[in-house]
Amino acid sequence: MGLHSGRVAGEYVHMNGIGIQMAGLSSLFSSDMAIDLGTANTLVYVKGKGVILNEPSVVAYHVKDGVKKVLAVGEDAKLMLGRTPGSIEAIRPMRDGVIADFDSAEEMIKNFIRKVHRRTTFSKPKIIVCVPHGATPVEKRAIRQSVMSAGARRAGLVAEPIAAAIGAGMPITDPTGNMVVDIGGGTTEVAVLSLGDIVYARSVRVGGDRMDDAIINYLRRQQNLLVGETTAERIKTTIGTARMPDDGRGTSIQIRGRDLLNGVPKETEISQAQVAEALAEPVQQICEAVMTALEATPPDLAADIVDRGVMLTGGGALLGELDLALREQTGLSISVADESLNCVALGTGKALEFEKQLRHVIDYDS
Ligand SMILES: Nc1ncnc2c1ncn2[C@@H]1O[C@H](COP(=O)(O)OP(=O)(O)OP(=O)(O)O)[C@@H](O)[C@H]1O
Numbered sequence: 099m100g101l102h103s104g105r106v107a108g109e110y111v112h113m114n115g116i117g118i119q120m121a122g123l124s125s126l127f128s129s130d131m132a133i134d135l136g137t138a139n140t141l142v143y144v145k146g147k148g149v150i151l152n153e154p155s156v157v158a159y160h161v162k163d164g165v166k167k168v169l170a171v172g173e174d175a176k177l178m179l180g181r182t183p184g185s186i187e188a189i190r191p192m193r194d195g196v197i198a199d200f201d202s203a204e205e206m207i208k209n210f211i212r213k214v215h216r217r218t219t220f221s222k223p224k225i226i227v228c229v230p231h232g233a234t235p236v237e238k239r240a241i242r243q244s245v246m247s248a249g250a251r252r253a254g255l256v257a258e259p260i261a262a263a264i265g266a267g268m269p270i271t272d273p274t275g276n277m278v279v280d281i282g283g284g285t286t287e288v289a290v291l292s293l294g295d296i297v298y299a300r301s302v303r304v305g306g307d308r309m310d311d312a313i314i315n316y317l318r319r320q321q322n323l324l325v326g327e328t329t330a331e332r333i334k335t336t337i338g339t340a341r342m343p344d345d346g347r348g349t350s351i352q353i354r355g356r357d358l359l360n361g362v363p364k365e366t367e368i369s370q371a372q373v374a375e376a377l378a379e380p381v382q383q384i385c386e387a388v389m390t391a392l393e394a395t396p397p398d399l400a401a402d403i404v405d406r407g408v409m410l411t412g413g414g415a416l417l418g419e420l421d422l423a424l425r426e427q428t429g430l431s432i433s434v435a436d437e438s439l440n441c442v443a444l445g446t447g448k449a450l451e452f453e454k455q456l457r458h459v460i461d462y463d464s
């Protein structure tokens with residue numbers, strides 16, 4: 099679309115006697131965006147461009163004489179987690195999918211918007227953010243306010259399970275039951291959708307963080323070894339598995355931590371079988387959430403889900419053999435979405451791109 103095409107309907111303004119077509123210009127410079135504000139990661143989708151920012155949801159502050167100054171946000175701040183001296187504080191502003199620390203959430207949103215927003219833009223962007231289905235009105239207002247004070251012209255909210263399902267390419271507007279299970283850092287949301295809306299949704303506070311904690315606790319109990327969150331997450335993402343390996347052991351990796359008996363650093367090995375044992379409880383809780391959802395779903399829709407299977411999204415869906423473990427325990431067929439870490443951002447982005455068709459999934463004013 100050229101600036102001078104004049105074919106697109108729009109308002110004309112006169113600047114120094116020159117007619118400028120605003121519709122053409124604003125869409126050319128538009129930085130309308132969709133944000134997946136996650137417990138672990140924040141992704142920003144810019145209209146017409148796709149996901150252009152993906153950073154950990156972490157803010158680091160320098161604290162001096164009681165005054166806090168932002169030191170780093172995102173990737174740089176995550177590197178500081180668990181390694182901060184007394185003068186530096188690294189905070190994760192989101193817990194359980196909602197804002198836990200209002201000030202740092204706002205700092206983070208502002209920082210990320212500044213990173214992707216084109217300075218040349220005339221107007222403030224419209225921003226759509228996804229929120230957990232179970233977010234309270236107060237939590238929703240907090241997110242909306244953060245986005246507005248970070249410079250949005252208008253703030254819309256999309257329910258996370260709907261965004262996840264759209265992003266995973268599920269036919270959510272069909273009159274059939276579709277089950278999506280989004281396993282994030284803080285929560286697992288299980289939802290059944292039909293005709294573009296949520297029939298059933300429940301969120302359990304089990305996700306990647308809980309898996310990391312389970313690994314930390316296991317090593318403390320079984321090996322008297324203290325490891326940090328970063329090490330636990332690395333163990334999970336490299337050899338983590340939801341099922342006992344067939345040979346009873348699987349592969350192993352070297353890890354380092356502190357020996358709790360004598361307080362000195364110690365290096366040891368951890369095997370996949372041990373990780374499977376450590377993760378048994380959170381995996382079981384995810385299975386139970388799926389079964390509970392199926393039981394609460396009206397019979398015809400439940401039958402659709404038995405036919406069509408269940409779609410997993412979110413970073414937790416990448417846990418080794420989680421799909422197999424879920425299939426064994428629930429009897430349902432399970433798929434992991436392509437780009438599972440990006441599904442929610444892609445789905446929210448799609449709602450923004452196809453706002454006319456998907457208007458009903460965006461909430462502008464609650
Ligand atoms: N290969 C992997 N195996 C297991 N877990 C993984 C893997 N890759 C990423 N994760 C985990 O996925 C989680 C992050 O997922 P995601 O980005 O979907 O969460 P989020 O959207 O930030 O959280 P929430 O939706 O709960 O707010 C982290 O806990 C991370 O450790």
Ligand SMILES: [Mg+2]
Pocket residue numbers: 134136137280282283412442
């Ligand atoms: Mg998420």
